[in-house]
Amino acid sequence: MGRPRKALLDRERIGATALELVDEKGDFSVPEVARRLGVQTASVYHHVDGRAGVIELLRERITDAIDPGTLSDVPWDTALERWARSYRAAFAAHPRTIPMLMTSPIRAPRVLAQYESVAGLLSEAGFAPSLVLPVITGLDNIVLGSALDMSAPDTMWEVSEGAEAPRLAAAQAATSPSRADQAFDLTLAGFLGHCRDLLRTGPHQAP
Incomplete structure (x- = not known):
């Protein structure tokens, strides 16, 4: 019998299967993962370093959907905004991965390469080294929080008859279906505005 043309198991299939499971059940x-692939658990461990290794495969798969070209050939603040929007869209497609990925160290080389590009962009713009990671972390918080919000119910504040919240009820009644997008635009604009102020006023050091 000839050898199969394609390997029965590889990192690509492991990552894709793990992502299916997380999308389905969180x-x-x-x-x-092994059962769904029809292999022994030991076979999966042959390709990845346990659960942590699979998590990094998940991170790579989602990050690959972020357009790295958004960081090129434009001013730093325009680049950050474009990157944030692409980043949000990638994670909005898989919101159940966010709690897992936010609480695990980032090790995947392809993912680190994107963050290296962002760090370089901020450094070249004039941000001090002590501010680069606070800015990146702040942007992460905005993007990932908004990606989760995009999967939330349209009505997040259920004001029942017994609740005394007339102004909240009126605000909710006046809110458009694009609330999540509006909130993201508002928060991102404020964040970038503050970052511009940091560069204008200095000193460019984290407090």
């Missing part, structure tokens, strides 16, 4: 285990 988590995965390595044995579950």
Whole structure:
């Protein structure tokens, strides 16, 4: 019998299967990934370093959907805004991965390469080294929080008859279906405005 043209198991299939599980139920285990692929758990461990390794495959798959070209050939603040929007769209497609990825160290080389580009952009713009990670972390918080918000119910504040919240009810009644997008635009604009102020006023050091 000839050898199969394609390997039965590889990192690509492991990552894709783990992402399917997380999209479906919010988590995965390595044995579950193995069962869905029809292989032994030990076979999965042959390709990845346990659960942490699979998490990095998830991170790579989602980050690959972020357009790195958004960081090129434009002023730093325009580049950050474009990158943030692409970043948000990538994670909005898989919101159940966010709690897992936000609480795990980033190790995947392809993902680190994108953050290296952002760090370089900020450094070249004039931000001090002590401010680069606070700015990146702040942008992460805005983007990932908004990506989660995009999967939330349209009505987040249910004001029942017994609740005394007339102004909240009126505000909710006046809110458009694009609330999540409006909130993201508002928060991102404020964040970038503050970053511009940091560069204008100096000193460019984290407090």
